[in-house]
Amino acid sequence: MTDILRHRGPDDLGFYIDDHVMLGQCRLSIIDLKTGKQPIYNEDETIVVLYNGEIYNFRELRRDLEAKGHRFSTNSDTEVTIHAYEQYGLKSFEMFNGMFALAMYDSKARRLILARDRQGIKPLYYTRVDGKLVFASEIKSILKYPGVRRELDKDALAYFLSLRYVPLSSTMFTGIKKILPGHYAVFDGSGLVENEYWTLQPEPKLESVPDNELKNVLSRSVERHMISDVPVGVYLSGGIDSASIVAFASKFSDKPLNTFCMGFGEQSDELQDAKAIANHFGCNHHETVVKENLLEAFPDMIWHMDFPKRNLYPYYLAKLARRHVKVVLSGLGGDELFAGYDFRYRALDSKRPTNIVERVQLYLSTQARDVPPDQDDVYGKSIPEGIHHRSQEFLTPFFSNSLPYMEQVLLADFDAKMTYDFLPVDDATSMAHSVETRVPFLDNELVDLAFAMTFSSKFKDGMGKASLRHALSSELPRSVFEKKKQGFGPSPFEVYKRELRNYAEEYLPKGSCVSLGLINPDWIRGVLSKSISPDLNPEYNKIWDCLALEVFLRLYFNDSPPQTSPTWDSI
Numbered sequence: 001m002t003d004i005l006r007h008r009g010p011d012d013l014g015f016y017i018d019d020h021v022m023l024g025q026c027r028l029s030i031i032d033l034k035t036g037k038q039p040i041y042n043e044d045e046t047i048v049v050l051y052n053g054e055i056y057n058f059r060e061l062r063r064d065l066e067a068k069g070h071r072f073s074t075n076s077d078t079e080v081t082i083h084a085y086e087q088y089g090l091k092s093f094e095m096f097n098g099m100f101a102l103a104m105y106d107s108k109a110r111r112l113i114l115a116r117d118r119q120g121i122k123p124l125y126y127t128r129v130d131g132k133l134v135f136a137s138e139i140k141s142i143l144k145y146p147g148v149r150r151e152l153d154k155d156a157l158a159y160f161l162s163l164r165y166v167p168l169s170s171t172m173f174t175g176i177k178k179i180l181p182g183h184y185a186v187f188d189g190s191g192l193v194e195n196e197y198w199t200l201q202p203e204p205k206l207e208s209v210p211d212n213e214l215k216n217v218l219s220r221s222v223e224r225h226m227i228s229d230v231p232v233g234v235y236l237s238g239g240i241d242s243a244s245i246v247a248f249a250s251k252f253s254d255k256p257l258n259t260f261c262m263g264f265g266e267q268s269d270e271l272q273d274a275k276a277i278a279n280h281f282g283c284n285h286h287e288t289v290v291k292e293n294l295l296e297a298f299p300d301m302i303w304h305m306d307f308p309k310r311n312l313y314p315y316y317l318a319k320l321a322r323r324h325v326k327v328v329l330s331g332l333g334g335d336e337l338f339a340g341y342d343f344r345y346r347a348l349d350s351k352r353p354t355n356i357v358e359r360v361q362l363y364l365s366t367q368a369r370d371v372p373p374d375q376d377d378v379y380g381k382s383i384p385e386g387i388h389h390r391s392q393e394f395l396t397p398f399f400s401n402s403l404p405y406m407e408q409v410l411l412a413d414f415d416a417k418m419t420y421d422f423l424p425v426d427d428a429t430s431m432a433h434s435v436e437t438r439v440p441f442l443d444n445e446l447v448d449l450a451f452a453m454t455f456s457s458k459f460k461d462g463m464g465k466a467s468l469r470h471a472l473s474s475e476l477p478r479s480v481f482e483k484k485k486q487g488f489g490p491s492p493f494e495v496y497k498r499e500l501r502n503y504a505e506e507y508l509p510k511g512s513c514v515s516l517g518l519i520n521p522d523w524i525r526g527v528l529s530k531s532i533s534p535d536l537n538p539e540y541n542k543i544w545d546c547l548a549l550e551v552f553l554r555l556y557f558n559d560s561p562p563q564t565s566p567t568w569d570s571i
Contacts, residue, residue: 008052023105090184158391231325
């Protein structure tokens with residue numbers, strides 16, 4: 001189980017075994033390179049912890065704990081989690097500002113505690129086998145445990161087909177669940193009890209925030225996220241979010257920052273914008289341009305995801321970054337916190353439906369604009385009717401509170417789309433290359449401030465990030481504020497034109513999706529028989545989803561799933 005996760009931690013291995021518990025950890029050494037080896041124990045070795053992530057306020061917590069008499073044997077942030085638990089019990093998780101998934105075994109109480117950070121930046125999965133609790137950072141590790149069933153969860157499949165992600169505790173595997181973000185779970189051998197220690201509760205009352213306050217909160221977040229005993233870099237796209245991180249990170253680095261950008265040989269690339277920003281701040285800038293064979297590593301991408309997903313190009317960016325650093329800062333979260341999706345928000349803000357059902361349906365329509373209008377023709381006989389019902393049911397609570405409509409939209413984007421879609425991609429694609437991605441916009445202090453601000457303070461004159469733009473006007477080059485919003489990656493049509501069609505023709509018509517009755521072969525043949533044109537983008541987006549599902553099924557539900565680095569030939 002540990003060996004198959006070595007990409008997450010190639011630097012060291014650690015184990016704890018007694019009559020009741022077996023724990024294994026592979027370490028990516030970031031903080032306290034010499035004495036931070038895991039597992040880590042308390043003073044009398046009655047409590048042991050394994051941990052993935054970083055606690056950015058660990059130094060402040062350590063000072064408090066030392067003042068209360070706790071003795072530390074390392075300089076790592078990991079050890080703080082044990083002493084905080086000794087001092088404050090299960091309430092200690094509320095104190096952590098960071099990203100983490102941890103397993104802590106209290107031998108006196110004979111209980112195991114699993115916990116995840118507030119936003120769910122770090123993954124943690126579990127299942128039950130013959131009364132035992134089996135858990136890991138990735139599902140592929142759990143599947144190595146004897147007796148774990150590999151069975152496709154049809155409800156999760158419905159989520160995937162409707163949302164392109166699986167929310168809440170579900171996974172694509174029946175019986176394998178996620179520990180929810182902001183939750184901890186206690187297992188004492190008889191049962192697993194999961195509890196929530198934090199949930200996002202927006203109170204948008206601030207119509208404006210002083211520029212210095214917003215700038216200082218972001219600056220403090222970046223400074224916290226720079227804590228490391230190894231070099232730190234930044235993913236730089238050329239937009240406001242990543243540029244602001246570069247601006248502040250440059251101030252806290254005693255050497256030129258390493259920055260990384262990816263392009264596809266298209267005129268719409270952000271390479272020139274990113275290079276200009278990197279030059280402005282004196283960074284060591286690195287680029288990778290992928291003009292062909294974009295999908296060559298697609299099976300390996302899906303293997304690292306444990307999930308079918310189409311756009312996984314951050315995989316190539318992490319591969320570039322790993323040649324230079326172990327840690328990168330990402331601008332993820334800026335759009336969700338500060339209303340950065342201009343086109344969607346203009347469309348949603350102009351309609352403002354009052355009925356909850358209509359609000360959910362409108363929101364869904366802007367999330368999945370690529371779904372073909374004749375979607376019922378896409379799916380096979382094994383797909384239950386009403387696949388969108390579960391998605392509507394999942395999203396309804398976001399639109400059933402007393403918040404104004406656009407505040408509800410921001411909440412759903414942040415607590416649903418970002419948490420269950422964007423963050424897993426960031427983690428899996430970076431960890432595929434043993435790179436730790438940190439997300440300064442998801443710092444506790446910054447998240448709390450952002451959700452105390454009103455939508456109208458962030459979105460003005462049809463443009464998002466109004467407050468952020470104003471606060472950062474003196475920090476960033478003017479060109480950053482003049483460029484249009486771009487999503488990550490090339491236009492889908494260009495990808496299809498190059499490769500997707502060939503792979504789809506080879507793998508879909510007689511593949512698992514068809515044989516299991518999930519996808520209608522007539523629909524596949526109909527789409528692939530047409531001449532490629534931009535009008536077919538929605539259909540080809542769906543073809544890409546189907547190809548991702550096909551690769552996933554072949555990887556995980558064949559008799560002998562590949563162990564590492566699968567290729568098209570191996571599936």
